Amino acid sequence: MGLADEQGYVELLMARPASIWWSGERVEDVTSHPATAPAVAAMREVYRLARKGPLAPLLTVGEGDGAYSRQLHVPQSRDDLAKRVEMAEELARQLGTCNYRCVACDALTALSSVTLEMAEDGCGEYCQRLEHFLERARAEDWAISAGLTDPKGDRRLRPGQQPEQYVRVVQRRPDGIVVRGAKLHQSGAVAAHWHLVLPGGALRAGEEEFAVAFAVPRGAPGLSYLVQSEVGRPGGGAPFPPYYAPRHTCWLVFEDVFVPWDEVFLCGEVRWSGPLVSRFARMHRACCGGACKVGFADLVIGAAAALAELSGVAGSPHVRWQLVEMVTLQETWRGCTMAAIYRSQPQPPGGPWLPDQVLSNVAKLNVASGFWRMLALAGDIAGGSVITAPSWKDLCSEPTGRWVRQYMGASGEGRQRLALLHFLRAWVAGDHMVATWHGAGSPAAGRLSLERGVDWEAKKAAVRRLMGCH
Numbered sequence: 001m002g003l004a005d006e007q008g009y010v011e012l013l014m015a016r017p018a019s020i021w022w023s024g025e026r027v028e029d030v031t032s033h034p035a036t037a038p039a040v041a042a043m044r045e046v047y048r049l050a051r052k053g054p055l056a057p058l059l060t061v062g063e064g065d066g067a068y069s070r071q072l073h074v075p076q077s078r079d080d081l082a083k084r085v086e087m088a089e090e091l092a093r094q095l096g097t098c099n100y101r102c103v104a105c106d107a108l109t110a111l112s113s114v115t116l117e118m119a120e121d122g123c124g125e126y127c128q129r130l131e132h133f134l135e136r137a138r139a140e141d142w143a144i145s146a147g148l149t150d151p152k153g154d155r156r157l158r159p160g161q162q163p164e165q166y167v168r169v170v171q172r173r174p175d176g177i178v179v180r181g182a183k184l185h186q187s188g189a190v191a192a193h194w195h196l197v198l199p200g201g202a203l204r205a206g207e208e209e210f211a212v213a214f215a216v217p218r219g220a221p222g223l224s225y226l227v228q229s230e231v232g233r234p235g236g237g238a239p240f241p242p243y244y245a246p247r248h249t250c251w252l253v254f255e256d257v258f259v260p261w262d263e264v265f266l267c268g269e270v271r272w273s274g275p276l277v278s279r280f281a282r283m284h285r286a287c288c289g290g291a292c293k294v295g296f297a298d299l300v301i302g303a304a305a306a307l308a309e310l311s312g313v314a315g316s317p318h319v320r321w322q323l324v325e326m327v328t329l330q331e332t333w334r335g336c337t338m339a340a341i342y343r344s345q346p347q348p349p350g351g352p353w354l355p356d357q358v359l360s361n362v363a364k365l366n367v368a369s370g371f372w373r374m375l376a377l378a379g380d381i382a383g384g385s386v387i388t389a390p391s392w393k394d395l396c397s398e399p400t401g402r403w404v405r406q407y408m409g410a411s412g413e414g415r416q417r418l419a420l421l422h423f424l425r426a427w428v429a430g431d432h433m434v435a436t437w438h439g440a441g442s443p444a445a446g447r448l449s450l451e452r453g454v455d456w457e458a459k460k461a462a463v464r465r466l467m468g469c470h
Protein backbone atom coordinates (compact mmCIF):
# COMPACT_ATOMS: atom_id res chain seq x y z
CA MET A 1 0.00 0.00 0.00
CA GLY A 2 1.15 3.55 -0.43
CA LEU A 3 0.50 7.20 0.16
CA ALA A 4 2.29 9.34 -2.41
CA ASP A 5 3.48 12.81 -1.53
CA GLU A 6 2.92 15.82 -3.81
CA GLN A 7 6.25 15.26 -5.57
CA GLY A 8 5.48 11.59 -6.16
CA TYR A 9 2.08 12.50 -7.58
CA VAL A 10 3.61 15.00 -10.04
CA GLU A 11 6.47 12.68 -11.05
CA LEU A 12 4.06 9.90 -11.93
CA LEU A 13 1.94 12.38 -13.89
CA MET A 14 4.91 13.69 -15.87
CA ALA A 15 6.18 10.16 -16.53
CA ARG A 16 3.24 9.71 -18.92
CA PRO A 17 3.22 12.36 -21.66
CA ALA A 18 -0.27 12.99 -22.96
CA SER A 19 -1.85 14.67 -25.98
CA ILE A 20 -3.59 17.63 -24.27
CA TRP A 21 -5.14 20.49 -26.23
CA TRP A 22 -6.47 23.91 -25.27
CA SER A 23 -7.61 26.78 -27.43
CA GLY A 24 -6.01 25.38 -30.57
CA GLU A 25 -2.62 24.68 -28.97
CA ARG A 26 -0.97 21.63 -27.52
CA VAL A 27 -0.29 21.84 -23.79
CA GLU A 28 3.27 20.67 -23.15
CA ASP A 29 3.51 21.03 -19.37
CA VAL A 30 0.28 20.47 -17.43
CA THR A 31 1.86 21.61 -14.19
CA SER A 32 2.56 25.15 -15.44
CA HIS A 33 0.20 25.86 -18.34
CA PRO A 34 -2.54 28.27 -17.14
CA ALA A 35 -5.27 26.08 -18.68
CA THR A 36 -4.28 22.98 -16.70
CA ALA A 37 -2.23 24.13 -13.69
CA PRO A 38 -5.28 24.78 -11.43
CA ALA A 39 -6.38 21.13 -11.66
CA VAL A 40 -2.86 19.86 -10.94
CA ALA A 41 -2.59 22.30 -8.02
CA ALA A 42 -5.88 21.02 -6.55
CA MET A 43 -4.71 17.44 -6.86
CA ARG A 44 -1.35 18.27 -5.24
CA GLU A 45 -3.16 19.84 -2.31
CA VAL A 46 -5.27 16.70 -1.85
CA TYR A 47 -2.08 14.59 -1.72
CA ARG A 48 -0.53 17.02 0.77
CA LEU A 49 -3.59 16.98 3.03
CA ALA A 50 -3.67 13.18 3.05
CA ARG A 51 -0.14 12.97 4.46
CA LYS A 52 0.03 15.88 6.88
CA GLY A 53 -2.26 17.77 9.21
CA PRO A 54 -5.61 17.21 10.87
CA LEU A 55 -7.39 15.79 7.82
CA ALA A 56 -4.86 13.00 7.22
CA PRO A 57 -6.73 10.37 9.31
CA LEU A 58 -9.98 11.09 7.44
CA LEU A 59 -8.34 11.00 4.01
CA THR A 60 -6.61 7.66 4.56
CA VAL A 61 -7.61 4.11 5.37
CA GLY A 62 -5.47 1.76 7.45
CA GLU A 63 -2.19 2.51 9.18
CA GLY A 64 1.57 2.33 8.66
CA ASP A 65 2.66 0.39 5.58
CA GLY A 66 -0.92 -0.69 4.99
CA ALA A 67 -2.30 2.87 4.70
CA TYR A 68 -3.85 4.02 1.41
CA SER A 69 -6.01 6.86 0.14
CA ARG A 70 -9.69 6.87 1.05
CA GLN A 71 -10.27 8.02 -2.54
CA LEU A 72 -9.38 4.43 -3.53
CA HIS A 73 -11.45 2.78 -0.84
CA VAL A 74 -14.77 0.97 -1.22
CA PRO A 75 -17.02 1.56 1.85
CA GLN A 76 -17.36 -1.60 3.92
CA SER A 77 -19.74 -0.32 6.60
CA ARG A 78 -22.10 2.52 7.40
CA ASP A 79 -19.33 4.24 9.34
CA ASP A 80 -16.99 3.91 6.37
CA LEU A 81 -19.61 5.49 4.11
CA ALA A 82 -20.04 8.33 6.60
CA LYS A 83 -16.29 8.98 6.37
CA ARG A 84 -16.50 9.00 2.56
CA VAL A 85 -19.15 11.72 2.81
CA GLU A 86 -17.21 13.66 5.44
CA MET A 87 -14.14 13.56 3.18
CA ALA A 88 -16.15 15.15 0.34
CA GLU A 89 -17.39 17.93 2.60
CA GLU A 90 -14.01 18.67 4.19
CA LEU A 91 -12.11 18.73 0.90
CA ALA A 92 -14.69 21.09 -0.64
CA ARG A 93 -14.23 23.45 2.32
CA GLN A 94 -10.42 23.22 2.15
CA LEU A 95 -10.03 23.65 -1.61
CA GLY A 96 -12.93 25.83 -2.68
CA THR A 97 -13.22 23.62 -5.74
CA CYS A 98 -13.56 19.97 -6.70
CA ASN A 99 -11.02 17.53 -5.27
CA TYR A 100 -11.02 15.77 -8.67
CA ARG A 101 -10.64 12.22 -7.26
CA CYS A 102 -14.23 11.95 -6.12
CA VAL A 103 -15.97 10.72 -9.29
CA ALA A 104 -13.64 7.74 -9.58
CA CYS A 105 -14.03 6.94 -5.87
CA ASP A 106 -17.77 6.51 -6.43
CA ALA A 107 -17.27 4.70 -9.76
CA LEU A 108 -14.97 2.19 -8.04
CA THR A 109 -17.63 1.52 -5.40
CA ALA A 110 -20.30 1.00 -8.07
CA LEU A 111 -18.00 -1.29 -10.07
CA SER A 112 -17.13 -3.24 -6.94
CA SER A 113 -20.82 -3.70 -6.07
CA VAL A 114 -21.85 -4.77 -9.57
CA THR A 115 -18.88 -7.02 -10.38
CA LEU A 116 -19.41 -8.80 -7.04
CA GLU A 117 -23.01 -9.49 -8.01
CA MET A 118 -21.90 -10.56 -11.49
CA ALA A 119 -19.49 -13.02 -9.85
CA GLU A 120 -22.43 -14.55 -7.94
CA ASP A 121 -24.07 -14.83 -11.36
CA GLY A 122 -21.11 -16.84 -12.72
CA CYS A 123 -19.15 -13.94 -14.27
CA GLY A 124 -16.24 -13.83 -11.82
CA GLU A 125 -13.40 -12.51 -13.97
CA TYR A 126 -14.49 -8.85 -13.78
CA CYS A 127 -14.46 -8.92 -10.00
CA GLN A 128 -10.94 -10.37 -9.91
CA ARG A 129 -9.66 -7.82 -12.43
CA LEU A 130 -11.14 -4.96 -10.43
CA GLU A 131 -9.52 -6.24 -7.22
CA HIS A 132 -6.18 -6.45 -9.00
CA PHE A 133 -6.63 -2.95 -10.45
CA LEU A 134 -7.48 -1.57 -6.99
CA GLU A 135 -4.38 -3.18 -5.48
CA ARG A 136 -2.15 -1.53 -8.08
CA ALA A 137 -3.95 1.81 -7.71
CA ARG A 138 -3.55 1.74 -3.92
CA ALA A 139 0.10 0.68 -4.07
CA GLU A 140 1.04 3.64 -6.30
CA ASP A 141 -1.69 5.99 -4.99
CA TRP A 142 -3.08 6.76 -8.44
CA ALA A 143 -5.21 9.82 -9.05
CA ILE A 144 -8.10 8.56 -11.17
CA SER A 145 -10.83 10.39 -13.08
CA ALA A 146 -14.08 8.77 -14.15
CA GLY A 147 -16.18 9.25 -17.26
CA LEU A 148 -19.80 8.31 -17.77
CA THR A 149 -21.11 11.24 -19.79
CA ASP A 150 -21.15 10.57 -23.54
CA PRO A 151 -21.75 13.42 -26.02
CA LYS A 152 -25.20 11.80 -26.67
CA GLY A 153 -25.99 13.83 -29.81
CA ASP A 154 -29.75 13.98 -30.37
CA ARG A 155 -31.08 12.99 -26.94
CA ARG A 156 -34.16 11.36 -28.48
CA LEU A 157 -32.11 8.70 -30.27
CA ARG A 158 -30.74 5.42 -28.84
CA PRO A 159 -26.97 4.80 -28.98
CA GLY A 160 -27.35 2.35 -31.87
CA GLN A 161 -28.95 5.10 -33.96
CA GLN A 162 -25.93 7.40 -33.55
CA PRO A 163 -23.03 5.19 -32.41
CA GLU A 164 -20.41 7.90 -32.96
CA GLN A 165 -21.95 9.83 -30.02
CA TYR A 166 -21.13 7.05 -27.51
CA VAL A 167 -17.99 5.26 -26.32
CA ARG A 168 -18.11 1.80 -27.84
CA VAL A 169 -16.11 -1.33 -28.54
CA VAL A 170 -15.03 -1.38 -32.19
CA GLN A 171 -12.87 -4.48 -32.02
CA ARG A 172 -12.49 -7.51 -29.74
CA ARG A 173 -9.03 -9.07 -29.84
CA PRO A 174 -7.59 -12.08 -28.01
CA ASP A 175 -5.56 -9.70 -25.82
CA GLY A 176 -8.17 -6.97 -25.26
CA ILE A 177 -10.59 -4.52 -26.86
CA VAL A 178 -10.33 -1.40 -29.01
CA VAL A 179 -12.59 1.51 -28.04
CA ARG A 180 -13.70 4.65 -29.85
CA GLY A 181 -15.79 7.70 -28.89
CA ALA A 182 -15.58 10.49 -26.31
CA LYS A 183 -16.56 11.32 -22.75
CA LEU A 184 -17.31 14.99 -22.07
CA HIS A 185 -16.99 17.12 -18.91
CA GLN A 186 -14.22 15.01 -17.35
CA SER A 187 -13.43 16.53 -13.96
CA GLY A 188 -9.69 16.78 -13.35
CA ALA A 189 -8.81 14.24 -16.05
CA VAL A 190 -5.77 16.22 -17.27
CA ALA A 191 -4.35 15.88 -13.76
CA ALA A 192 -5.09 12.16 -13.33
CA HIS A 193 -2.80 9.14 -13.74
CA TRP A 194 -5.63 6.86 -14.88
CA HIS A 195 -9.17 7.18 -16.22
CA LEU A 196 -12.12 4.92 -15.53
CA VAL A 197 -14.82 4.72 -18.19
CA LEU A 198 -18.36 3.47 -17.51
CA PRO A 199 -21.48 3.41 -19.69
CA GLY A 200 -23.57 6.57 -19.54
CA GLY A 201 -26.91 4.87 -18.91
CA ALA A 202 -29.00 1.70 -18.94
CA LEU A 203 -28.72 -0.31 -22.16
CA ARG A 204 -30.86 -2.91 -23.95
CA ALA A 205 -30.28 -6.08 -25.91
CA GLY A 206 -28.73 -5.09 -29.24
CA GLU A 207 -26.66 -2.32 -27.59
CA GLU A 208 -23.82 -4.61 -26.42
CA GLU A 209 -21.03 -2.58 -28.02
CA PHE A 210 -21.83 0.36 -25.67
CA ALA A 211 -21.95 -1.76 -22.49
CA VAL A 212 -18.29 -1.32 -21.66
CA ALA A 213 -16.39 -0.34 -18.52
CA PHE A 214 -12.61 -0.12 -18.45
CA ALA A 215 -9.55 1.74 -17.18
CA VAL A 216 -6.88 3.43 -19.29
CA PRO A 217 -3.66 5.09 -18.22
CA ARG A 218 -2.98 8.75 -18.95
CA GLY A 219 -1.40 9.18 -22.37
CA ALA A 220 -2.53 5.80 -23.75
CA PRO A 221 -1.95 5.72 -27.54
CA GLY A 222 -5.02 7.17 -29.30
CA LEU A 223 -6.25 9.04 -26.20
CA SER A 224 -6.45 12.87 -26.33
CA TYR A 225 -7.69 15.56 -23.95
CA LEU A 226 -9.48 18.75 -24.98
CA VAL A 227 -9.66 21.29 -22.14
CA GLN A 228 -12.72 23.54 -21.64
CA SER A 229 -12.44 26.98 -23.26
CA GLU A 230 -12.44 29.10 -20.11
CA VAL A 231 -10.48 28.14 -17.03
CA GLY A 232 -11.70 31.00 -14.85
CA ARG A 233 -9.41 32.63 -12.30
CA PRO A 234 -11.10 35.21 -10.12
CA GLY A 235 -10.01 38.70 -9.32
CA GLY A 236 -7.38 39.64 -11.91
CA GLY A 237 -4.59 38.19 -9.81
CA ALA A 238 -6.06 38.18 -6.27
CA PRO A 239 -3.78 36.20 -3.95
CA PHE A 240 -5.91 33.04 -3.71
CA PRO A 241 -4.41 29.54 -3.91
CA PRO A 242 -3.93 28.45 -7.56
CA TYR A 243 -6.62 25.78 -7.27
CA TYR A 244 -9.27 28.06 -5.77
CA ALA A 245 -12.40 28.53 -7.88
CA PRO A 246 -11.80 27.07 -11.39
CA ARG A 247 -13.96 24.01 -12.02
CA HIS A 248 -11.73 22.06 -14.35
CA THR A 249 -12.98 19.64 -16.97
CA CYS A 250 -11.91 18.36 -20.35
CA TRP A 251 -13.12 15.97 -23.02
CA LEU A 252 -11.49 12.58 -23.31
CA VAL A 253 -11.33 11.54 -26.96
CA PHE A 254 -10.74 7.86 -27.71
CA GLU A 255 -9.49 7.20 -31.24
CA ASP A 256 -9.10 3.44 -31.34
CA VAL A 257 -7.56 3.04 -27.90
CA PHE A 258 -6.46 -0.50 -27.02
CA VAL A 259 -7.46 -1.77 -23.56
CA PRO A 260 -6.01 -5.10 -22.35
CA TRP A 261 -8.55 -7.54 -20.86
CA ASP A 262 -7.00 -7.04 -17.40
CA GLU A 263 -8.42 -3.52 -17.39
CA VAL A 264 -11.88 -4.33 -18.79
CA PHE A 265 -14.64 -4.55 -16.14
CA LEU A 266 -17.74 -4.93 -18.33
CA CYS A 267 -17.94 -5.87 -21.97
CA GLY A 268 -21.28 -6.54 -23.62
CA GLU A 269 -23.39 -7.49 -20.56
CA VAL A 270 -26.14 -4.93 -21.21
CA ARG A 271 -28.27 -5.95 -18.26
CA TRP A 272 -25.59 -4.78 -15.81
CA SER A 273 -25.10 -1.32 -17.29
CA GLY A 274 -28.29 0.03 -15.64
CA PRO A 275 -27.37 -1.19 -12.12
CA LEU A 276 -23.80 0.09 -12.62
CA VAL A 277 -24.93 3.61 -13.51
CA SER A 278 -27.67 3.74 -10.87
CA ARG A 279 -25.31 2.56 -8.07
CA PHE A 280 -22.75 5.13 -9.18
CA ALA A 281 -25.50 7.77 -9.08
CA ARG A 282 -26.54 6.73 -5.56
CA MET A 283 -23.00 7.23 -4.32
CA HIS A 284 -22.27 10.37 -6.29
CA ARG A 285 -25.55 12.15 -5.54
CA ALA A 286 -24.96 11.75 -1.81
CA CYS A 287 -21.22 12.53 -1.83
CA CYS A 288 -20.84 15.07 -4.65
CA GLY A 289 -24.47 16.11 -5.20
CA GLY A 290 -24.99 16.56 -1.46
CA ALA A 291 -22.03 16.55 0.93
CA CYS A 292 -19.45 18.48 -1.02
CA LYS A 293 -21.85 21.39 -1.50
CA VAL A 294 -22.23 21.61 2.29
CA GLY A 295 -18.49 22.38 2.39
CA PHE A 296 -18.79 24.94 -0.42
CA ALA A 297 -21.72 26.57 1.38
CA ASP A 298 -19.47 27.43 4.35
CA LEU A 299 -17.31 29.46 1.96
CA VAL A 300 -20.24 31.27 0.34
CA ILE A 301 -21.99 31.98 3.65
CA GLY A 302 -18.72 32.99 5.33
CA ALA A 303 -17.89 35.46 2.53
CA ALA A 304 -21.42 36.92 2.54
CA ALA A 305 -21.38 37.34 6.34
CA ALA A 306 -17.93 38.99 6.28
CA LEU A 307 -19.00 41.33 3.46
CA ALA A 308 -22.14 42.28 5.38
CA GLU A 309 -19.93 43.30 8.31
CA LEU A 310 -17.53 45.27 6.12
CA SER A 311 -20.29 47.22 4.44
CA GLY A 312 -22.11 47.88 7.72
CA VAL A 313 -25.32 45.93 7.03
CA ALA A 314 -24.72 42.87 9.24
CA GLY A 315 -27.24 44.04 11.84
CA SER A 316 -30.10 44.66 9.40
CA PRO A 317 -32.95 42.17 9.92
CA HIS A 318 -33.30 41.30 6.22
CA VAL A 319 -29.59 40.50 5.94
CA ARG A 320 -29.64 38.40 9.12
CA TRP A 321 -32.60 36.41 7.81
CA GLN A 322 -30.89 35.98 4.45
CA LEU A 323 -27.89 34.49 6.22
CA VAL A 324 -30.17 32.29 8.30
CA GLU A 325 -31.95 31.11 5.13
CA MET A 326 -28.58 30.21 3.61
CA VAL A 327 -27.68 28.11 6.65
CA THR A 328 -31.14 26.49 6.57
CA LEU A 329 -30.51 25.41 2.98
CA GLN A 330 -27.02 24.14 3.80
CA GLU A 331 -28.18 22.12 6.79
CA THR A 332 -31.04 20.63 4.74
CA TRP A 333 -28.43 19.23 2.31
CA ARG A 334 -26.38 17.89 5.20
CA GLY A 335 -29.49 16.36 6.75
CA CYS A 336 -30.48 14.61 3.51
CA THR A 337 -26.98 13.22 3.02
CA MET A 338 -26.76 11.98 6.59
CA ALA A 339 -30.19 10.39 6.28
CA ALA A 340 -29.07 8.65 3.06
CA ILE A 341 -26.19 7.15 5.03
CA TYR A 342 -28.38 6.26 7.99
CA ARG A 343 -30.55 4.24 5.61
CA SER A 344 -27.60 2.79 3.66
CA GLN A 345 -27.38 -0.95 2.88
CA PRO A 346 -24.69 -3.31 1.63
CA GLN A 347 -25.31 -4.31 -1.97
CA PRO A 348 -25.08 -7.21 -2.60
CA PRO A 349 -25.29 -8.49 1.02
CA GLY A 350 -21.72 -8.57 2.35
CA GLY A 351 -20.64 -6.14 -0.40
CA PRO A 352 -20.02 -2.38 -0.51
CA TRP A 353 -22.32 -0.08 1.44
CA LEU A 354 -24.41 2.24 -0.71
CA PRO A 355 -26.52 5.22 0.39
CA ASP A 356 -30.30 5.05 0.20
CA GLN A 357 -31.45 5.65 -3.37
CA VAL A 358 -34.36 7.97 -2.59
CA LEU A 359 -32.52 10.09 -0.03
CA SER A 360 -29.34 10.51 -2.09
CA ASN A 361 -31.48 11.81 -4.96
CA VAL A 362 -33.38 14.07 -2.56
CA ALA A 363 -30.01 15.46 -1.40
CA LYS A 364 -28.96 16.16 -5.00
CA LEU A 365 -32.32 17.76 -5.91
CA ASN A 366 -32.33 20.01 -2.86
CA VAL A 367 -28.78 21.11 -3.67
CA ALA A 368 -29.63 21.79 -7.31
CA SER A 369 -32.41 24.21 -6.45
CA GLY A 370 -31.03 25.46 -3.12
CA PHE A 371 -27.48 26.27 -4.19
CA TRP A 372 -28.67 28.82 -6.76
CA ARG A 373 -31.00 30.37 -4.18
CA MET A 374 -28.05 30.60 -1.77
CA LEU A 375 -25.95 32.31 -4.46
CA ALA A 376 -28.74 34.81 -5.15
CA LEU A 377 -28.87 35.68 -1.43
CA ALA A 378 -25.08 36.03 -1.26
CA GLY A 379 -25.14 38.24 -4.37
CA ASP A 380 -27.82 40.39 -2.77
CA ILE A 381 -25.74 40.92 0.39
CA ALA A 382 -22.54 41.60 -1.58
CA GLY A 383 -24.11 44.22 -3.86
CA GLY A 384 -23.30 44.85 -7.53
CA SER A 385 -19.56 45.20 -6.87
CA VAL A 386 -19.37 41.42 -6.69
CA ILE A 387 -19.25 41.51 -10.48
CA THR A 388 -18.24 45.14 -11.22
CA ALA A 389 -15.27 45.67 -8.88
CA PRO A 390 -11.88 46.41 -10.47
CA SER A 391 -9.11 43.83 -10.43
CA TRP A 392 -6.48 43.09 -7.82
CA LYS A 393 -3.87 44.48 -10.21
CA ASP A 394 -5.68 47.84 -10.07
CA LEU A 395 -5.39 47.74 -6.30
CA CYS A 396 -1.64 47.19 -6.58
CA SER A 397 -0.98 49.98 -9.15
CA GLU A 398 -1.13 53.76 -8.94
CA PRO A 399 -3.12 55.90 -9.41
CA THR A 400 -5.83 53.19 -9.49
CA GLY A 401 -4.82 51.67 -6.13
CA ARG A 402 -5.64 54.94 -4.35
CA TRP A 403 -9.12 54.97 -5.88
CA VAL A 404 -9.74 51.31 -5.13
CA ARG A 405 -8.70 51.67 -1.47
CA GLN A 406 -10.92 54.72 -1.10
CA TYR A 407 -14.06 53.57 -2.90
CA MET A 408 -14.02 49.93 -1.88
CA GLY A 409 -13.57 51.01 1.75
CA ALA A 410 -16.66 51.00 3.93
CA SER A 411 -16.70 50.05 7.60
CA GLY A 412 -13.52 48.04 6.88
CA GLU A 413 -10.47 48.31 4.64
CA GLY A 414 -11.02 48.54 0.88
CA ARG A 415 -8.37 45.88 0.28
CA GLN A 416 -10.15 43.29 2.41
CA ARG A 417 -13.53 44.07 0.89
CA LEU A 418 -12.12 43.77 -2.64
CA ALA A 419 -10.61 40.38 -1.78
CA LEU A 420 -13.93 39.11 -0.43
CA LEU A 421 -15.82 40.38 -3.47
CA HIS A 422 -13.49 38.51 -5.79
CA PHE A 423 -13.66 35.43 -3.57
CA LEU A 424 -17.45 35.47 -3.79
CA ARG A 425 -17.49 36.25 -7.53
CA ALA A 426 -16.10 32.78 -8.14
CA TRP A 427 -19.41 31.43 -6.80
CA VAL A 428 -22.13 33.88 -7.76
CA ALA A 429 -20.83 34.33 -11.32
CA GLY A 430 -18.55 31.33 -11.77
CA ASP A 431 -18.24 27.75 -13.02
CA HIS A 432 -19.68 26.23 -9.85
CA MET A 433 -23.19 27.46 -10.59
CA VAL A 434 -23.83 25.09 -13.49
CA ALA A 435 -21.52 22.53 -11.88
CA THR A 436 -23.85 22.18 -8.88
CA TRP A 437 -26.85 21.89 -11.19
CA HIS A 438 -25.58 19.28 -13.64
CA GLY A 439 -22.76 17.62 -11.65
CA ALA A 440 -23.83 14.06 -10.60
CA GLY A 441 -26.50 14.21 -13.31
CA SER A 442 -29.21 16.66 -14.33
CA PRO A 443 -32.08 17.19 -11.85
CA ALA A 444 -34.43 15.44 -14.30
CA ALA A 445 -32.23 12.32 -14.12
CA GLY A 446 -32.32 12.59 -10.31
CA ARG A 447 -36.11 12.80 -10.30
CA LEU A 448 -36.44 9.71 -12.49
CA SER A 449 -34.10 7.76 -10.26
CA LEU A 450 -35.92 8.95 -7.15
CA GLU A 451 -39.26 7.92 -8.64
CA ARG A 452 -37.90 4.42 -9.31
CA GLY A 453 -36.66 4.08 -5.73
CA VAL A 454 -39.97 4.99 -4.07
CA ASP A 455 -42.20 2.19 -2.80
CA TRP A 456 -45.45 3.69 -4.14
CA GLU A 457 -47.45 0.54 -3.34
CA ALA A 458 -46.51 0.75 0.36
CA LYS A 459 -47.88 4.29 0.49
CA LYS A 460 -51.16 3.29 -1.17
CA ALA A 461 -51.41 0.21 1.06
CA ALA A 462 -51.07 2.41 4.18
CA VAL A 463 -54.12 4.42 3.05
CA ARG A 464 -56.13 1.31 2.19
CA ARG A 465 -55.37 -0.23 5.57
CA LEU A 466 -56.62 2.84 7.43
CA MET A 467 -59.69 3.02 5.20
CA GLY A 468 -60.35 -0.66 5.87
CA CYS A 469 -60.46 -1.61 2.18
CA HIS A 470 -57.77 -4.19 1.28
Ligand SMILES: Cc1cc2nc3c(=O)[nH]c(=O)nc-3n(C[C@H](O)[C@H](O)[C@H](O)COP(=O)(O)OP(=O)(O)OC[C@H]3O[C@@H](n4cnc5c(N)ncnc54)[C@H](O)[C@@H]3O)c2cc1C
Binds near residue numbers: 155186188
Ligand atom coordinates in the same frame (compact mmCIF):
# COMPACT_ATOMS: atom_id res chain seq x y z
C1 LIG B 1 -18.54 20.99 -13.94
C2 LIG B 1 -19.01 19.64 -14.36
C3 LIG B 1 -18.25 18.53 -14.03
C4 LIG B 1 -18.63 17.26 -14.48
N1 LIG B 1 -17.81 16.18 -14.20
C5 LIG B 1 -18.11 14.98 -14.76
C6 LIG B 1 -17.20 13.89 -14.63
O1 LIG B 1 -16.15 14.00 -13.99
N2 LIG B 1 -17.53 12.71 -15.23
C7 LIG B 1 -18.67 12.56 -15.95
O2 LIG B 1 -18.90 11.49 -16.49
N3 LIG B 1 -19.55 13.58 -16.10
C8 LIG B 1 -19.28 14.78 -15.53
N4 LIG B 1 -20.17 15.83 -15.68
C9 LIG B 1 -21.32 15.64 -16.54
C10 LIG B 1 -22.68 15.72 -15.89
O3 LIG B 1 -23.00 14.52 -15.26
C11 LIG B 1 -23.65 16.10 -17.02
O4 LIG B 1 -23.41 17.47 -17.33
C12 LIG B 1 -25.09 15.86 -16.67
O5 LIG B 1 -25.33 14.49 -16.57
C13 LIG B 1 -25.99 16.43 -17.76
O6 LIG B 1 -25.64 15.92 -19.02
P1 LIG B 1 -25.36 16.94 -20.23
O7 LIG B 1 -24.40 17.96 -19.78
O8 LIG B 1 -25.02 16.12 -21.41
O9 LIG B 1 -26.69 17.70 -20.45
P2 LIG B 1 -28.02 17.12 -21.11
O10 LIG B 1 -28.17 15.68 -20.74
O11 LIG B 1 -28.06 17.50 -22.52
O12 LIG B 1 -29.11 17.94 -20.32
C14 LIG B 1 -29.65 19.17 -20.79
C15 LIG B 1 -31.16 19.14 -20.60
O13 LIG B 1 -31.72 18.13 -21.45
C16 LIG B 1 -32.51 17.23 -20.67
N5 LIG B 1 -32.38 15.90 -21.28
C17 LIG B 1 -31.25 15.20 -21.51
N6 LIG B 1 -31.52 14.02 -22.09
C18 LIG B 1 -32.86 13.96 -22.23
C19 LIG B 1 -33.77 12.99 -22.77
N7 LIG B 1 -33.32 11.84 -23.28
N8 LIG B 1 -35.08 13.27 -22.73
C20 LIG B 1 -35.53 14.43 -22.21
N9 LIG B 1 -34.73 15.38 -21.70
C21 LIG B 1 -33.42 15.16 -21.71
C22 LIG B 1 -31.91 17.30 -19.27
O14 LIG B 1 -32.82 16.88 -18.27
C23 LIG B 1 -31.58 18.77 -19.17
O15 LIG B 1 -32.74 19.49 -18.82
C24 LIG B 1 -19.82 17.10 -15.22
C25 LIG B 1 -20.60 18.22 -15.52
C26 LIG B 1 -20.21 19.47 -15.10
C27 LIG B 1 -21.06 20.67 -15.47
